[in-house]
Amino acid sequence: METPKTRLTEWSEGSGCGCKIAPAILDQILSASGSFFQSDPNLLVGNSHKDDAAVYQVSEDLAVINTVDFFTPIVDDPFDFGRISAANAISDVYAMGGKPIFANAILSWPVEKIAPELAAKVLEGAKSICKEAGIELAGGHSIAAKDPIFGLSVNGVIHPRKIKTNQGAKSGDLIFLTKPIGIGVLATALKRQKIEEKDYFKLLDTACKLNSIGGVLGNHEEVHAMTDVTGFGLLGHLIEMAEGASLSAEIELDKVPLIEGIQEYINQFIFPDNTYRNWNAFNTKTKGVKGMDLVKLCDPQTSGGLLIAISPENQNWFLDTMKVENQPVWEIGKFVTGGDFVVEVI
Numbered sequence: 001m002e003t004p005k006t007r008l009t010e011w012s013e014g015s016g017c018g019c020k021i022a023p024a025i026l027d028q029i030l031s032a033s034g035s036f037f038q039s040d041p042n043l044l045v046g047n048s049h050k051d052d053a054a055v056y057q058v059s060e061d062l063a064v065i066n067t068v069d070f071f072t073p074i075v076d077d078p079f080d081f082g083r084i085s086a087a088n089a090i091s092d093v094y095a096m097g098g099k100p101i102f103a104n105a106i107l108s109w110p111v112e113k114i115a116p117e118l119a120a121k122v123l124e125g126a127k128s129i130c131k132e133a134g135i136e137l138a139g140g141h142s143i144a145a146k147d148p149i150f151g152l153s154v155n156g157v158i159h160p161r162k163i164k165t166n167q168g169a170k171s172g173d174l175i176f177l178t179k180p181i182g183i184g185v186l187a188t189a190l191k192r193q194k195i196e197e198k199d200y201f202k203l204l205d206t207a208c209k210l211n212s213i214g215g216v217l218g219n220h221e222e223v224h225a226m227t228d229v230t231g232f233g234l235l236g237h238l239i240e241m242a243e244g245a246s247l248s249a250e251i252e253l254d255k256v257p258l259i260e261g262i263q264e265y266i267n268q269f270i271f272p273d274n275t276y277r278n279w280n281a282f283n284t285k286t287k288g289v290k291g292m293d294l295v296k297l298c299d300p301q302t303s304g305g306l307l308i309a310i311s312p313e314n315q316n317w318f319l320d321t322m323k324v325e326n327q328p329v330w331e332i333g334k335f336v337t338g339g340d341f342v343v344e345v346i
């Protein structure tokens with residue numbers, strides 16, 4: 001007889017954004033289906049540049065942002081699963097520079113095997129994060145299925161001229177990151193029941209922190225490009241930014257922040273299998289990565305930080321603004337022209 005699964009993470013193979021379809025396979029699916037062919041001129045941002053959300057212009061000074069994100073449990077506690085999933089979904093609106101306005105929930109639940117009360121906790125967690133973001137959870141759609149899955153479709157608004165795509169970086173721009181890396185490592189430690197309690201709280205604090213700074217930065221033309229770091233890891237999302245702007249990125253690996261204490265897990269080879277999947281997808285575009293550095297670069301993040309491109313002349317303004325907003329940032333490198341590789345680690 002099948003042993004009952006008692007922990008939510010036992011229901012997921014690749015948890016959180018780690019269960020995203022690999023970039024090459026996604027490309028294959030989207031190209032074969034003709035999904036990249038979009039002709040509506042009001043669709044200001046579609047999926048051709050793998051941006052964070054779709055943006056549709058409805059009037060001269062108003063565009064609507066829409067994004068959808070869902071995944072299998074990344075943590076065992078249903079309330080926390082709902083919180084992380086919601087923060088992750090809302091992040092794509094912030095990454096476009098926008099302001100979220102309301103969300104709908106996507107819920108799949110094996111109602112015969114996991115108590116519906118736990119699904120209610122997932123929704124409660126999501127609602128608490130929506131409240132923090134100043135939006136309502138307006139509705140949703142729920143199915144009974146084999147795997148527990150939760151996510152949100154989030155709507156936002158933005159002035160059409162304020163949109164921050166992932167392709168606007170300019171040569172010489174400095175690259176900033178707003179959250180330390182390591183959510184994938186900690187989620188794997190949790191799944192393998194190796195995580196220390198204090199580190200579970202670090203996982204929660206990092207993943208549940210809203211990327212609302214993105215909505216603030218939408219108002220500033222000094223910010224040339226923005227995206228959030230999720231399932232494809234720092235390297236994958238950096239490559240999207242660099243390729244989108246026909247530039248290369250030089251990254252100073254020592255400056256890339258790690259969540260405090262996670263090196264010990266990495267030393268014990270506790271990290272997601274999809275770290276290697278990301279590395280296999282991106283290594284031909286990358287130079288200078290040694291040994292286990294790839295974990296730092298390819299750890300799949302769920303609700304990771306924002307990557308932001310700013311010209312060096314605006315660095316002081318940017319750092320002052322971040323201080324006022326109480327937003328930690330790390331400068332990790334710069335965009336350059338003429339590199340032989342898309343990303344060079346120095």
Ligand SMILES: Nc1ncnc2c1ncn2[C@@H]1O[C@H](COP(=O)(O)OP(=O)(O)OP(=O)(O)O)[C@@H](O)[C@H]1O
Nearest residue numbers: 017035046047048050051052053069092228230231
């Ligand atoms: N099933 C699909 N149909 C059409 N386009 C898709 C589909 N799945 C993904 N895409 C598009 O592929 C691109 C990359 O998607 P991806 O989910 O990686 O972006 P994302 O929403 O920024 O991710 P994350 O939520 O992890 O930040 C986006 O432009 C997205 O719209």
Ligand SMILES: [Mg+2]
Nearest residue numbers: 052092228230
């Ligand atoms: Mg994104």
